[in-house]
Amino acid sequence: MGLKQFKPYTKSTRSTILIDKSGLWKGKPYKPLTSQNKSVKGRNNLGRITARNHGGGHKQKYRLIDFYRKKFDVKGTIERIEYDPNRSCHIMLIKFEDNERYYYLAPQKVKVGDVIQNGPNSEIKIGNTLPLKDIPVGMDIHNVELQPGGGGKIARAAGSSVTISGSDGNYSIIKMASGEIRKIDSRCLATIGVLSNPDQKNISIGKAGRSRWLGRRPHTRGVVMNPVDHPHGGGEGKTAGGRHPVSPTGVSAKGLKTRDNKRTDKFIIRRKGKK
Numbered sequence: 001m002g003l004k005q006f007k008p009y010t011k012s013t014r015s016t017i018l019i020d021k022s023g024l025w026k027g028k029p030y031k032p033l034t035s036q037n038k039s040v041k042g043r044n045n046l047g048r049i050t051a052r053n054h055g056g057g058h059k060q061k062y063r064l065i066d067f068y069r070k071k072f073d074v075k076g077t078i079e080r081i082e083y084d085p086n087r088s089c090h091i092m093l094i095k096f097e098d099n100e101r102y103y104y105l106a107p108q109k110v111k112v113g114d115v116i117q118n119g120p121n122s123e124i125k126i127g128n129t130l131p132l133k134d135i136p137v138g139m140d141i142h143n144v145e146l147q148p149g150g151g152g153k154i155a156r157a158a159g160s161s162v163t164i165s166g167s168d169g170n171y172s173i174i175k176m177a178s179g180e181i182r183k184i185d186s187r188c189l190a191t192i193g194v195l196s197n198p199d200q201k202n203i204s205i206g207k208a209g210r211s212r213w214l215g216r217r218p219h220t221r222g223v224v225m226n227p228v229d230h231p232h233g234g235g236e237g238k239t240a241g242g243r244h245p246v247s248p249t250g251v252s253a254k255g256l257k258t259r260d261n262k263r264t265d266k267f268i269i270r271r272k273g274k275k
Helices: 011-015 198-202 208-213 262-267
Strands: 003-005 017-019 034-036 061-063 076-082 091-096 101-105 129-131 140-142 152-154 162-168 171-175 181-185 189-192 268-270
Antiparallel strands (some): 076 091
16 A cells, blocks of 8 residues: 555646555444544534634544453454544454454554464564563554553554663663653553554645545634734734734744643653754
């Protein structure tokens, strides 16, 4: 699977670049592992917009992904690899020996018919899930837990992974894609491999309508609004009023630190962007 370009019959197809889905499952998702995906269109329980520029979008079924991988020591076979409209990477349907089925995130280099397994006794190979303490240093991993049994939280997007740099007592040292280095409990589970669909970052939407299918509404710049609507509004001509860029609520948009979790500061060895 790679990228798909189109002949320039129209202005939109001239610039459209999409993911080639020819190798993916072409049928409907496995129904017992789906649920309703209600579109909230950026509104809260009172109907007020709390996330701007959201709305519309194609109707979708939500696929119930198992981020916990707690089915230990039972071998499963990859039945099919599917597109998931709710995330950037692909997913795979696993059928275990006891006929139970689960959806997992699909890493690169796996194919239909491959056998995978979860648990400390699993083989070191792509698609298997093990505790961090059992994975060799230097391996690329994804779907990493932050707390034992808490489910995968780190590296779940298309083409993403983190690396095990070493160990420190009961902790494993993990290097993130951002450059941040932090300690995570060695009992936490992680899956070996780099996630699928790395070309997701290279797609070109091509036309406004495709953004609407994804639930993205047009974005109005603050500088074209009135002062009552945005801090950048007003002024004669194109001007932000001589101030630094801010959000509609006045929060700085120039790298203001928003992290406020002193409880876990002790686990961060090096911040992202620091040398």
